[in-house]
Amino acid sequence: MQASRVWLGLLIAAGVLLAGCDNAQAPRSATAPQGQVAAEQPSAEQIEIEKYNAYVDAANSGxxxxxxxxxxxxxxxxxLQSKNKLSEYYLFSAYDISLLRDNLNKALALPSPMPDLDAPAKAMLVALDKLQPVHSxxxxxxxxxxxxSDGGQKARAMEPAxxxxxxxxxxxxxxxxDGLAKRDEVNTRQAFDEAEKDSLAYYRAGIVLYAKQSMRLSTDFFQxxxxxxxxxxxEESLGKTAQMIEGWHKQNTATGPGCSVMLSRLNQFVGKGREAIDTARSGGYKYNEQRQMAWKHNNPIEHDAKFFGSAFDDVINDLNSTSCS
Structure with a gap:
């Protein structure tokens, strides 16, 4: 469950890669009085993009x-189960609640219907309202x-709540x-399908598409x-990712250390996935009593899931920040 959470966290954070809207100033209307700019109503598509971005903000905050x-x-x-006096006790930040709640409310205030996101967002707000007074x-x-002062009596009494x-x-x-991840993959697929075949934009979008797909499929693999x-x-998704990386590398004439680092991290992501598959097929994920102590300190499934997720995080960070085409 832990790895699934990380990948989903790391998958949603990547949603900003293709999200965005045009904030350019509205054009002057031919019928507007001189010196005034007519207010132009946003299109349904612009509202949908704005709401999607608000949900991305909610996923990235709190x-x-x-x-x-x-x-x-x-x-x-x-x-807490013991009767010993507590020597320390702390709570997570109240901002974890308020930031998430504010961004969810911002998204829900926008009119574009998104049932796959609106329903869990509303349910989350209800759950956050139950959490807030207990946390406070x-x-x-x-x-x-x-x-x-009380040896932890109140903590023991309230921790179950x-x-x-x-x-x-x-x-x-x-x-x-889960809903945002699926919607994000649809957006990425659209960018890939609309790009000119065999262009840098095509391979770049393909890398994003299949890397995200690989992350999603890895959830079932590790679980x-x-x-x-x-x-x-x-395995097939990793292979498609590798093909996109190879095409991007052949088409990309940009030079410099940043591009070399990006290529290395792209290949590392695919390599980590293939290493995990090889470990699984060789029996490395099969638990037995002889491995009990070793697994207690270094569970190979959790280890591989963590490093695969970290490799994906590096890929998305590079794609968002690099000057490479």
Whole structure:
């Protein structure tokens, strides 16, 4: 579950790559009085783009509540279950709640209907409203170090409510990430299909399309511990990504260290995926008692998922920031 969360977080962050709208000044109307500019109503397409971008902002801001929940369960489960006095206790930032809530409200205020995103966004807002008062009370308790006064009694009493509220937000956030990821892939596919074949724009869009597709398919691959049914589509998508990288490299005449780094990171992304497939096929993801201690300290599935996700993050960062065509 952890890897899926990261990839979805890392997949949504990449949505800004193809998102954007024209903020140019509206043209002067022929019928407008001299010295005035007629207000031009945005088109349905512009509103849709604006709303999509607002949802991207919501995905990029605020907390990743599945990660927050997982961290708290790991950090405090033993301490809160024991009767020992707590020596520390803290809450995540209130901005994790408010930033997400503000951006969701901004997106929902725009009229373009997006059922795949509007429904989980509304459900997230309901869940955030349940989380906020619990968080506020415990945040004050943590900031005033109340756990040093009562030994952690209030933390033990309220942590189950916090856990349930966090889980409620995390469930709806996962649905939101999934909907935005699917919509993002549609947008990327459109950019690829509309680009001139064998052009730099074509290969660049293809890299984005198939890299994102590979990330999505890798979710099933890692969650199934490399089951063969999940390997084939993942492997084919990585192969298409590699073809786009090769085409981009042949067409790109730009030079300089930045382009070399970008090429290296593109290939590293594909390589990490292929390494994971090779590990799975060679039995490296099969758990047994002899590997119990080794897996406890270094689970190979979590390890490979983490580094594959990190390689994807590097690719998207380079595509967003590099001066290479």
């Amino acid at each position: 907390g990743n509540f599945a990660a927050i929940l997982d961290h708290r369960r790991t950090e405090y489960s033993k301490d 009370e415990l945040a004050n308790y943590a900031a005033s170090k109340g756990y040093l 916090l856990d349930a509220a966090l889980e409620g937000v995390a469930i709806e956030q996962a649905k939101f990430y 199934s511990a490399g089951a063969e049914a999940s390997v084939k589509p993942f």
